[in-house]
Amino acid sequence: MRSYKAHISTRKNSYAIRKFSIGIASILVGSALFFGYNQESHASLQVTEDSNSSTNNINADVVQSSGVITKQEGIQNTTQNESVEKVSNNVNEDASLNNNVNLQNNQLLASEQASENNNLVGSSKSSEDQASGSEVSSDTSLETQSNNNVEETKASNALNQPISNNTQSDLTTTLNNNEASSQESNFDTKSVVSEKQKIYPAQVVRKNVNAHTKDVDVLKLIENNSKYLSEEERKLFLRMATRYSSFVSRDWNHIYNKNYNGISSNVNIRTIGSQNAQNTNKLLNSMYNLIESRDNDNFYAELTTDSKTSNLLNFYNLDRNIRNEDGHAVATLTLRKNTTNLTEYRGGRWLPWKVRYEQWGLRTNESLDKKIETVVAKYKWNGVLHNDFLTRNNKGFYWFKEDEAFSVNKANVGGTIDLIITFKKDAIIDKFKDFAWGYIISDSKELDTVAGANIGFEKLNFTKNNFVTVFNNNVLNNLKRKVQSKLENSTTGDSVNQNHYLTLLNRTTQNVTSSADYKRALLNLNNLYDRLNVVENEVKPVATLRKAVSSDSKIIDVFKYIEENEQYLSDEERKFFLRTAVRNTSLQRNDWEKLYNKDYNTLSSNVSSKNLTNTQAENANKTLNSLYDLIQNRNNDNFYKELTKDPQAVGLSNHFIVKNNVTQSEGHQLVDIDLSKNSISLSEYVGGKWLPWKVRYEQWGLRTNESLNNKIEQVKVKYRWNGKELERILERNSKGFYWFKEDEVYDVNKANVGGKVTYQIKFKKDAILDLNNDMAWGYIISDSKDLQTLTGANIGFKKLSFSHIKNNFNQQTVANLKQQLINFINKNSVKLTNGQQRVTENLNQVNAISSDNVTNDSLGEVKQQLNDILQNFEQKLVLADLEHSFVKIPPNKQHLRLYAQESNDEYYHSFQSALTNPANSINSDGSLTIKPKGYFMYNLKAINKLAPGKMINLKVLVGNINDNTKLQYSVQRKDNTYAVIITDIPKTREGVYQLSNFIVPKDAVKLSLRLDNRTGTSDAYIKSFSVTPTNNDNLNDLFTQNLIVTPTARQHIGKFAKESKDKYFASFQSLHTQTINSLNPDGSLTVLPKGYFFYNLKAVEKLAPGKSFNIRIGATQVDNNTKIEYAIYDKQNNLLVKITNIPKNEDGTYKLDNIIVPNNASRIALRIDNRKGTTSARLTGLYVVPVREV
Secondary structure (H helix, E strand, C coil), X not given: CCCHHHHHHHCCCCCCCCCCCCCHHHHHHHCCCCCCCCCCCCCCCCEEEEXXXXXXXXXXCEECCCCCEECCXXXXXXCCCCCCCCCCXXXXXXXXXXXXXXXXXXXXXHXXXXXXXXXXXXECCCHHHHHHCCCEECCCCCCCCHHHHCCCCHHHHHHCCCHHHCCCHHHCCECCXXXXXXXXXXXXXXXXXXXXXXXXXXXXXXXXXXXXXXXXXXXXXXXXXXXXCCHHHHHHHHHHHHHCCCCCHHHHHXXXXXXXXXXXXXCCXXXXXXXXXXXXXXXXXXXXXXXXXXXXXXXXXXXXXXXXXXXXXXXXXXXXXXXXXXXXXXXXXXXXXXXXXXXXXXXXXXXXXXXXXXEXXXXXXXXXXXXXXXXXXXXXXXXXXXXXXXXXXXXXXXXXXXXXXXXXXXXXXXXXXXEEEEECCCCCCCCCCCCEEEEEEEEECCCCCCCCCEEEEEECCCCHHHHHHHHHHHHHHHXXXXXXXXXXHHCCCCHHHHHHHHHHHHHHCCCCCCHHHHXXXXXXXXXXXXXXXXXXXXXXXXCCCCCCCCCCCEHXXXXXXXXXXXXXXXXXXXXXXXXXXXXXXXXXXXHHHHHHCCCHHHCCCCCCCCECCHHXXXXXXXXXXXXXXXXXXXXXXXXXXXXXXXXXXXXXXXXXXXXXXXXXXXXXXXXXXXXXXXXXXXXXXXXXXXXXXXXXXXXXXXXXXXXXXXXXXXXXXXXXXXXXXXXXXXCECXXXXXXEEHHHHCCCCECEEEEEEEEEEEECCCCCXXXXXXXXXXXXXXXXXXXXXXXXXXXXXXXXXXXXXXXXXXXXXXXXHHHXXXXXXXXXXXXXXXXXXXXXXXXXXXXXXXCCCCCXXXXXXXXHHHHHXXXXXXXXXXXHHHHHCCCCCCCCCCCHHHHHHHCCCCCEEEEEEEEEECCCCCCCCCCEXXXXXXXXXXXXXXXXXXXXCCEEEEXXXXXXCCCCCEEEEEEXXXXXXXXXXXXXXXXXXXXXXXXXXXXXXXXXXXXXEXXXXXXXXXXXXXXXXXXXXXXXXXXHHHHHHCCCCCCCCCCCHHHHHHHCCCCCEEEEEEEEEECCCCCCCCCCEEEEEEEEEEEEEECCHHHCCCCEEEEEEEXXXXXXCCEEEEEEEXXXXXXXXXXXXXXXXXXCCXXXXXXXCCCCCCEEEEEEEECCCCCCEEEEXXXXXXXXXX
């Protein structure tokens, strides 16, 4: 049996990455929470639909004869030509169907209806089920023939295949006509999305059988519903079907494989008879009940009439005692079935009847499974304890199957098994999103079952015995202990720092109750842990063991004593002391690099055998003592050591000044620190004259402790060299230093000691100076590149004081935060009717916030006050959006269609909804609750301000929604084909999904807003949604004049350009894009990490040399490392305009105007380069527009 670690090393992990951004920008304008998160939704919600056109559809459901919506199949009118959307776990399917495909499919459906076996009787649910089921109401009747349930045809299978699963050879082959899909070496070019078809509850058409139904048709009835069953369940129902007919057990494998010709008798002729029909219908009803009850709290079905089943009960127990193993939380689920031994009379005696087995299962939803590391089945067999690792299958189950695992059969029903669930580190269980069910299947390997054949499951109750709280506290406390241990190691001997971080630790874990609180606390704890890692590596005061040398010591001892203290020194300090030590020995200048690398065997003198002289020992001890003093007094206010006896070194003092004048740049405060050393020029007598002695240099340093550095955005150094004012951005090393080293930077050596540089610290926008904990020191190392120094070799530092700027600095930080909010309010006030009057209250509230005596602690209170004001103002913006929205909100929850008629709403087209609260309407504040299996689709006419060519904004504000909720939009033409396929509305920040400056495409007649919770596992609370005009007619030229080809249905760009005879298209190159080798019909594009999209236009006609053009690129998400650029080439591929960054505008678009095409230009390249990006670049449109000639 493999060990846990052995399993982990070979296990293929899947990762879910969520990016969090923390900062004042997100607090002020990016993280607003508009309403509460805890709205209640009520039961007994109607399934409703309203339509004034037979072309309305929901694209993923079929209305069955029972009047109930079937999940994952599609509600649609038979007259519709819209694509079928297969509800899957994560992948949104955007297939566009033409009339011919639909016609063929409908013909196929009709033919299958005609050939349907007359002995299969369509049956609706029982009256009890109907009473509790969901009602469908509609202004336009939908087709409800039960025969619409035909699902297993080749046509429907083809239609239901997700586009994202299509393979694309262009990823790995080179296209002709320069349309190359080049790729980086060793990069995996497999399909980006791997879709797993999980099972969900579904309401299906119940079909019954009668005495004349053929054996094979019973099997086919089960197979028709196999998409809703796990493989284990499918085989169970198939086995049971054979028990109510004339099959034998050796037929089972043929039946599993649908090899009906290999069965022992002719199942195509044989009928089941009346008695078997009755039992079969009970079996089928159990299967239908299982499918429809998939997410229920519990389920149990006994599929036989055996007498020995009454006491064979199932038990499911989730142990609240959580263990920790290597930082992982480990929970135990015990599955148990009462045990009964079985015997049979054979050969004159009773012998064990060894044909029984159980299959033990765990089903997890996606949200929970992303948090699971491993599942292990722990059981006892033949007196030996076993641990088997389980793998989750494509239906969402972990199964341990005794019939496959046990080498010999068992002679009893029931037993016990423990499923050991090891969670990923820092996993937090969310009782509203994370769900799991324990499963037990009990059956026989023979036709005769004796003790029943049954299936049952129970939903794990994470709230029982306070399991969630215990589990999450365990995870939190485990990480807290880890942080505490790190804190003790990182701040040893530094009580000030330790108290500071201990305060942060305690604050992080206060008032933690909800799953969101736990996640936030874990995020902060991990951040604190990372910060302590930084602290741990920083140099700090240490009382290190002092060692001395004598004339009995070897030369090498000096170097080894220095190296013993390497961890307490920066590399610059270490090398400085090594150089100084060399000057006191017989070693040469060229030995320095060897010493730096600890290569003692190749030195010019044998340092391992030679003793120090008395003088050398005296000088060496001076060097060692200086080193020990530096380490021990690391945090002192001042430190200076001269390690030579050069007389000219006297008076060459160091100076460190934090300047009073704090400046600003884009909301960041800038603090300048001058570091200087008294200067003296040097010369030497060479060839009969005095020449500059160019061997001196300084190394200037700024050391910051982690507390201060956590508030720093950037550090740069300003200096003068060769008559030029220069600057350079510096990186902080792991020891805590920003170094500017003249010996590495200057292209020629300097002939003087000393000089001056200015360090400029750019602070984060919300930085508050804390004099008790934020510390910095200025450093200067002055040395020679030769063994001879003349003017000394010294090191010194001084602690920098910010006390004289602290008050003004902190007040300015608050003032800046206030001003950012004021600017945001003023900028958006134009969206409000009587805007300036309505924002006066908000502006007064901002101005009333005091900026006096702000500390790190009180800054949090200031931010909360600002955030509260922001929420209030953004709530006004929400109401303004609703006021100007094309979606009209009934004031008293009136029926949407009736209200549209009463209010003469010219834009209303239709709507469809199911399981919403309120039913058939929207709350007066624009909010809406959609229960699991529900949806809300609102359709608008593309006329007037929504006409083709107009620009609009779509915005959806959400409270609690689960990972499976889809927020989408689409646009259709008159013939019901898609102008814009079903597309996700981009998530722009937490709780906000927004599509800005969307151009309604040509030929559009209907725009649909789709809020789809059919695969959701919890209520989706929608705070509001709106479709509003952009009011920027100047941008319409982007749509009408764009020279970039946009394929109408995701065709290959090159082929589409050729077919449409586009005169400007030259070529393109792409890698790892969605969609592959194309753009979405709305012009949008997603470039995945390590991918790119390069589009080349010919420099002809409107782009000919001497012409001008503009570039616009809309984006909702762009990684900091993504490059958005353009370039212009001649025919020989020489750059006429170098690859140039396209700057980002205030509205988030990338914009460059009036670009003049140079002479001899052949092509213009638009470059989206995400090869160094860590997240996807999501672009809403790419536009190259010629400048109109006046």
